[in-house]
Amino acid sequence: MKIFNKNDKMVTLVRANYHLLPVISRFGIRLGFKDKTIENICEENKINTDFFLAIVNTFHNENYFPEEQFLQFSPLLLVQYLRKTHRYYIEYELPKMDNLLGQLKKSCSSGCKELEVIDAFYKRYKTELLNHINDEETRVFPYVLELVNNPRSVDPNFSILEYEKEHSNVEVQINDLKNLIIKYMDPVYDENICNEFLITLFRFEIDINDHARIEDTILVPLVVSIEDKYRG
Ligand SMILES: [Fe+2]
Ligand SMILES: [Fe+2]
Missing domain, CATH: 1.20.120 (Four Helix Bundle (Hemerythrin (Met), subunit A))
Structure with a gap:
């Protein structure tokens, strides 16, 4: 299963798994992503991009445990x-x-x-x-x-x-x-x-x-x- 990274477009995240919509909202991110990457949008919203990625990847992929990170x-x-x-x-x-x-x-x-x-x-x-x-x-x-x-x-x-x-x-x-x-x-x-x-x-x-x-x-x-x- 795909692991998202900071250069992926935010829109691909939602297309790949719409269950992530409420997770994204909890970070205060709203729709209207245009073609911006995950990193672009996290920076605009003053969100720690690595933390955001770790949470969405944990939700998206049951076997993903970035424990060290x-x-x-x-x-x-x-x-x-x-x-x-x-x-x-x-x-x-x-x-x-x-x-x-x-x-x-x-x-x-x-x-x-x-x-x-x-x-x-x-x-x-x-x-x-x-x-x-x-x-x-x-x-x-x-x-x-x-x-x-x-x-x-x-x-x-x-x-x-x-x-x-x-x-x-x-x-x-x-x-x-x-x-x-x-x-x-x-x-x-x-x-x-x-x-x-x-x-x-x-x-x-x-x-x-x-x-x-x-x-x-x-x-x-x-x-x-x-x-x-x-x-x-
Ligand atoms: Fe709880
Ligand atoms: Fe609990």
Whole structure:
């Protein structure tokens, strides 16, 4: 799979993988790329081009782990990016899914038991996801920022490995939700809305799994390397 470099045109990035659109937006880059390269556009927007490339390549290619390169970026850059992603989930993706599920429930003609089960399952998933995000925003990220800005002031007994909880639980839940709909939906609903909801879940799953991968394979090792430096 292609690895993008700074001389590629920004337009080729979107043509190759439109799932990258929200990733590009999180960097504050807007459409209207003309024939500019990735480097041109990053410079115009005062974005670190190498960091941008590392993130889009990680999203585009599951096997791409530029660990050495990532260990040289500031964790502040990474935290800033991860926070923007959380905002995107909370302010855009989750409300979109709430809305589609609401429409789907309204479209149900009779005996809507499956939809009630799906609704309960979705609500549980959403609560767990929000708790996880909240935990990162209030405990993990502040710890990382404090470690970078004021390493001597953090409790030497704490470690990112204790802070950052496992992602597997939330990952499994969204997969179960999709399977529940695909396998057990009774045909008492509007099929276009249901397909739209399912497609949104598929896309969200890709995005959130990549987000978790960046936290697990980049943020955590980066912070561990800082912890090791100060703790010998
Ligand atoms: Fe996160
Ligand atoms: Fe996470």
